[in-house]
Amino acid sequence: MKKSWMKIAIGVWIAAVLVVGISMPIGHIPGLGAKARIIYFHVPMSWLAVLAFFMSMWYGIMYLRRKDMKHDIKSASAAELGFAFSILATLTGSIWARFSWGSFWNWDPRETSIFVLLLIYGAYFSLRSAIEVEERRATLSAVYSIVAFVTVPFFVFIMPRLMTGLHPGEGSPAPILNANGKMYMEASMRYVFYASLLGFTFLYIWLFNLRSKVGILSYNNHSEIE
Amino acid sequence: MPGSDCSSLKMKRLRPILSPMRGAVAIFSKDLNSELRTRYALNSLIMFVVVTLSIILFSTAGETVSPSLSAGILWIIVFFAAMSGLSRSFVSEEERGTTMTLQLWVEPSSVLVGKLLFNSLLIYVLNLMIIVAYMLTMPSFVVKSPLIFLITVVMGTFGLSAASTFIAAIISKANSKGTLYPVLSFPILLPLLMGVIDATRLSVEGATFGEAAGDFKILLSYCVVVTTVSVMLFDFVWRD
Numbered sequence: 001m002k003k004s005w006m007k008i009a010i011g012v013w014i015a016a017v018l019v020v021g022i023s024m025p026i027g028h029i030p031g032l033g034a035k036a037r038i039i040y041f042h043v044p045m046s047w048l049a050v051l052a053f054f055m056s057m058w059y060g061i062m063y064l065r066r067k068d069m070k071h072d073i074k075s076a077s078a079a080e081l082g083f084a085f086s087i088l089a090t091l092t093g094s095i096w097a098r099f100s101w102g103s104f105w106n107w108d109p110r111e112t113s114i115f116v117l118l119l120i121y122g123a124y125f126s127l128r129s130a131i132e133v134e135e136r137r138a139t140l141s142a143v144y145s146i147v148a149f150v151t152v153p154f155f156v157f158i159m160p161r162l163m164t165g166l167h168p169g170e171g172s173p174a175p176i177l178n179a180n181g182k183m184y185m186e187a188s189m190r191y192v193f194y195a196s197l198l199g200f201t202f203l204y205i206w207l208f209n210l211r212s213k214v215g216i217l218s219y220n221n222h223s224e225i226e
Numbered sequence: 227m228p229g230s231d232c233s234s235l236k237m238k239r240l241r242p243i244l245s246p247m248r249g250a251v252a253i254f255s256k257d258l259n260s261e262l263r264t265r266y267a268l269n270s271l272i273m274f275v276v277v278t279l280s281i282i283l284f285s286t287a288g289e290t291v292s293p294s295l296s297a298g299i300l301w302i303i304v305f306f307a308a309m310s311g312l313s314r315s316f317v318s319e320e321e322r323g324t325t326m327t328l329q330l331w332v333e334p335s336s337v338l339v340g341k342l343l344f345n346s347l348l349i350y351v352l353n354l355m356i357i358v359a360y361m362l363t364m365p366s367f368v369v370k371s372p373l374i375f376l377i378t379v380v381m382g383t384f385g386l387s388a389a390s391t392f393i394a395a396i397i398s399k400a401n402s403k404g405t406l407y408p409v410l411s412f413p414i415l416l417p418l419l420m421g422v423i424d425a426t427r428l429s430v431e432g433a434t435f436g437e438a439a440g441d442f443k444i445l446l447s448y449c450v451v452v453t454t455v456s457v458m459l460f461d462f463v464w465r466d
Contacts, residue, residue: 123409123410147456151448155417
């Protein structure tokens with residue numbers, strides 16, 4: 001009860017970002033126009049998918065050090081949320097790509113990366129469901145998430161060798177983000193983007209706390225019965 | 227005091243009987259001997275390669291396969307051959323109940339190194355056969371830069387066996403071992419596969435060494451990173 005202000009605040013904040021993001025004029029952006037508004041929703045979702053992947057690995061390391069089941073439950077909760085957000089990012093991006101690039105899927109470097117991320121999450125959950133002993137499941141899934149996390153940076157180096165990017169910011173016309181990481185966004189647009197990033201991150205923290213609390217409660221309950 | 231004696235005994239870590247180097251060699255020669263005695267893996271792998279290659283040849287009969295496509299097909303055969311050949315390396319120890327004995331005799335890292343050496347040897351022999359058979363049957367697969375191709379195969383095979391040996395150790399503790407193995411390995415191996423396919427394409431197209439140097443850097447660092455991480459984490463998987 002006492003933390004209900006947090007979820008109300010997140011709800012109001014994200015609703016405000018949604019209204020402002022859709023209604024606020026964004027000026028003229030060459031090649032994108034109003035389609036650039038996806039940046040308010042799609043980019044935060046992808047950011048959360050990656051953040052959750054990192055947190056899942058982080059709690060995996062914590063489990064291997066402390067052998068506390070709470071860390072394993074948190075690792076799994078982070079992975080579940082990350083999986084949900086990467087599906088959302090893939091779907092929104094895919095629909096957007098249909099209208100911007102002409103087809104739902106183009107094997108652009110970032111599409112390939114999120115595809116690999118989905119594969120890793122899928123493999124992680126298959127591994128978890130294939131092991132019944134809790135401690136063993138916790139150890140092995142932690143180990144797997146570390147190995148997976150270590151190999152992912154290779155895509156950053158190998159992708160540009162194999163294909164050219166289509167995402168705004170890669171390739172010659174760079175209307176919003178360019179290769180040097182410098183942003184060409186109007187100030188007002190940038191504020192909404194940061195506000196959305198902040199709102200989504202807090203949404204993630206709230207969901208993560210809720211999910212891991214439920215997980216820990218049901219684990220305690222279940223071990224008491226046994 | 228008897229109590230302190232007891233606690234000091236508990237604190238003392240039990241050392242395995244063999245030293246790390248000798249342990250790794252012992253594991254390697256054990257696996258090699260049992261393979262030479264039964265030829266379990268090699269026989270079925272040769273048949274696997276023959277079957278896969280003939281399916282590919284049937285489906286591409288009368289078609290002209292482009293050089294870059296043939297580079298991709300080669301590594302598809304190698305990937306699935308490794309997936310069917312290496313899955314048993316730790317599962318067999320679990321099934322025969324020899325895991326405990328190995329834990330008593332050798333350090334965990336020696337088990338990993340010994341198994342890795344044996345698996346690498348197996349996949350090197352297998353790849354040699356795959357490549358010879360592939361070159362004889364695929365007319366469009368002509369290597370124009372042999373040096374690039376040689377380095378790609380040497381590093382790619384090592385990286386493949388390093389990653390798959392470690393994943394084999396993970397799945398040996400799980401329930402649905404056979405199906406889980408390619409599922410877990412594929413995301414881990416994907417950067418390596420993309421690198422070797424690109425380098426093989428370059429070697430077929432007759433590129434210069436400098437053009438492939440970027441791929442070689444990626445392959446080398448992949449091998450180093452995956453081997454290091456598996457040695458570091460193997461303790462957790464093995465002493466379960």
